[in-house]
Structure formats: C-alpha cells, structure tokens
Amino acid sequence: MLTWLYVAVAIAIAYLIARVVVIYTTTTGTAWQRLLATAHGSATMLQAYAVIIGSGITIVSEKLLGFLQLPEAQAFMQQKLSPEVLGWVTLAIAVLTIVTRLRTLFRGS
Numbered sequence: 001m002l003t004w005l006y007v008a009v010a011i012a013i014a015y016l017i018a019r020v021v022v023i024y025t026t027t028t029g030t031a032w033q034r035l036l037a038t039a040h041g042s043a044t045m046l047q048a049y050a051v052i053i054g055s056g057i058t059i060v061s062e063k064l065l066g067f068l069q070l071p072e073a074q075a076f077m078q079q080k081l082s083p084e085v086l087g088w089v090t091l092a093i094a095v096l097t098i099v100t101r102l103r104t105l106f107r108g109s
Helices: 002-026 031-038 043-067 071-080 083-107
Strands: none
Touching: 002 031, 002 043, 031 043, 043 071, 043 083
C-alpha cells in the first residue's frame, strides 16, 4: 500500500514539473514574468510549487535509490538529511513564505 503512495507522489511531482516547464517555455517576457506565469501570477504560489517539488523529490529519492540498487547514494541521503537539517529547511520555508506573502501584500495585491 505504501509503495503506491510513493508512486502517486512521483507521478504528481512529474506532472507539476512538466506543467511548469511547458508554461515557462510557452510564455514570453523576463525570466521573473515567465516564472510568475507558471503560478498564475502569484509569488506565494510559485514558492509553494518549489516547496512541493523539492519535498516530493526528497520523499521519493530514498525509495528510488533503493529500487535502483544504489546503496552508496542512499546512505549519503540518509546521512545528509538528518532531523536537524530538515528542521532548518522547514524554518527557511516558513520564513520564505512569510517574505513572499508580505511582498505581495505591500504591493497592493
């Protein structure tokens, strides 16, 4: 049952990445305008997409490395993604969310 959850997460992440790439490559403007277009003009949504993609890759990567029989890479991931590191990442995500939301609030959106 849990394996299907990992497969579903991998499919959802692949879809989100493909959607962002397609929208980014088909729109015109500066890099920032094209990035905002991928998230319907919302900096907060763009940041949320980045967090979803990053966390999804992190969730799936250990299982994928095990499936591909890459124990060295799997051990490296387990060593580098300690609870302390994930705590700092979570803190950074929270701060970034507040900053991006305040940016749009003060801009009048």
